[in-house]
Amino acid sequence: MTIQENISLLPYNTFRMDVKARYLAQYESIDELRELLNKFQDTRRLFIGEGSNLLFTGDFDGLVCQSKMCRAAATKETEEDVWIEVQGGLKLDLLIEQVADMQLYGLENLSYIPGQVGAGAVQNVGAYGREIKDCIEQVNAWDLQTMQSVSFTREECHYAYRDSLFKREGKNRYIITSVVFRLSKTPQLHLDYGNLKEYLQQDANPQQVRQTIIQIRKKKLPEVSELGSAGSFFKNPIVSADKFNNLKEKYKDIPSYPVGDNYKIPAAWLIEQCGWKGKTVGGAKVYDRQPLVIVNTGNATSSDICSLAKQIVDSVYNRFQITIDKEVEYV
Ligand SMILES: Cc1cc2nc3c(=O)[nH]c(=O)nc-3n(C[C@H](O)[C@H](O)[C@H](O)COP(=O)(O)OP(=O)(O)OC[C@H]3O[C@@H](n4cnc5c(N)ncnc54)[C@H](O)[C@@H]3O)c2cc1C
Structure with a gap:
């Protein structure tokens, strides 16, 4: 675990606001998260991913925490599907790249969305007619009230358009530590949105869908590294x-x-x-x-x-x- 003091948040928000945090901590396990919470019990806290949905309007006089829990592992498999548990700190796009390479269908339409898996499950990120909730089976979180781990089924997350339990009654209570996705081994393409069908055949593989979406997004949206x-x-x-x-x-x-x-x-x-x-x-x-x-x-x-x-x-x-x-x- 690293804890830094009086640190610029410029590298931690894609809007590039040069504000300062009193403390910035990065944790690599639930034990480290618990240690951090005990150490900073009375301090104002903010849990961030990649800072790609935030606008800092001033310095943050408290503790900014970022997850560095980045592991992923298959937990179950049938002839049709694979269940993968992914820790909240992994970059969503890295996960999508890996599962597309494994020929697993489900997340490819969400390619190139910045941010971490945990924040994606908070925000119910979506693009090209798909939302992350479509592939979520379970969300595991740390409950700041009871100081215990807790699990939610997809239904219990109350997902809606860019909305979830974690943005409403669960805000400032649950820190998402991992998400279990159910991905399909058999082709399940969703090409009805926008002009995807112009570029892709019905038998495209997940990597082809991913690359097409990346090309379209690069033409329409600013690169976070440039603007x-x-x-x-x-x-x-x-x-x-x-x-x-x-x-x-x-x-x-x-x-x-x-x-x-x-x-x-x-x-x-x-x-x-x-x-x-x-x-x-x-x-x-x-x-x-x-x-x-x-x-x-x-x-x-x-x-x-x-x-x-x-x-x-x-x-x-x-x-x-x-x-x-x-x-x-x-x-
Ligand atoms: C160029 C660009 C393109 C984008 N395109 C899309 C798009 O196509 N579709 C879309 O839906 N979004 C899009 N976004 C928005 C953004 O990528 C998403 O909202 C993303 O989920 C934010 O992830 P993050 O890790 O950066 O979260 P942050 O911005 O750091 O945090 C967002 C919120 O989640 C909370 N949070 C973060 N991690 C956790 C956690 N582990 N547990 C609990 N709460 C947590 C934070 O407190 C905050 O409230 C885009 C952003 C950019 C810059």
Whole structure:
């Protein structure tokens, strides 16, 4: 276990905010996590993964903890499926690369999403018509209240669009230590979303799907190594059928995806309609290639980013009477 004092968090957040933490600790086992919690009982604590969904708005006067628990192992196998238990600190994309190489289907549509497995299970990360919950069998966590390990079935995690128990009543209570995925040995492709079918045959293997998705994402999204961002800044709003039909009358080309009786509208379209593409506030900019993303052009302050985000939310509301919620978490 390492504990550092008065440390810059610049390498620990993809928005590249140069803020400081009073303490930064990295733990490699549940025993080390427990030791850390005992040592810093009365200190404010923040558990992070790769910091790719966070916006630090100032220094953190407390303990920032990052998991370095990165092991993965198969725990069960049938003719059709394999169960793999993966520790929360492993990078999700490293896992996906490995299971795609093993010809296991299920996670490939989530390729190239930054962040750790544990945070992915908190956030229910999703892309190209799939969410991480689709492959989750069980989530194991450390309960900060009882100071014991606890397990949740997928149902108990209350997964929804970019949402889970761990973002609501379980926030600041459960630290995800490992996730059990159930992956398929037989082809199970999900190519209906976006333009995936243009590039892939129905008999593509997981590695081919992965490489195609990586190429598409590289064209649309900023590389974290080149430009600071936290990916999509906003969630896509879901509106009632009545609301959608009213909008459709006025905006004939409004894109949408049915969600039960309701409709999901791409926030990128709403933001673009309001003329935000490429607009800046200080060093914060609406990304030219994907208006859902706010980037740090180099010297953005968190105030620049928050101000730009607020102006976007207000203008989308004024024009469409739709409130877009932010996906990025402010700390
Ligand atoms: C370029 C780019 C593209 C992106 N594309 C997508 C995308 O396609 N789809 C998508 O869904 N997201 C996307 N994201 C957002 C981001 O990658 C995900 O939200 C990811 O899950 C965050 O992981 P992280 O490890 O960086 O978590 P952090 O940002 O460090 O933390 C996120 C939250 O999880 C909590 N947390 C972290 N680890 C744990 C743990 N072990 N136990 C309990 N709580 C924990 C933190 O306290 C925080 O509340 C993108 C981000 C970027 C920068």
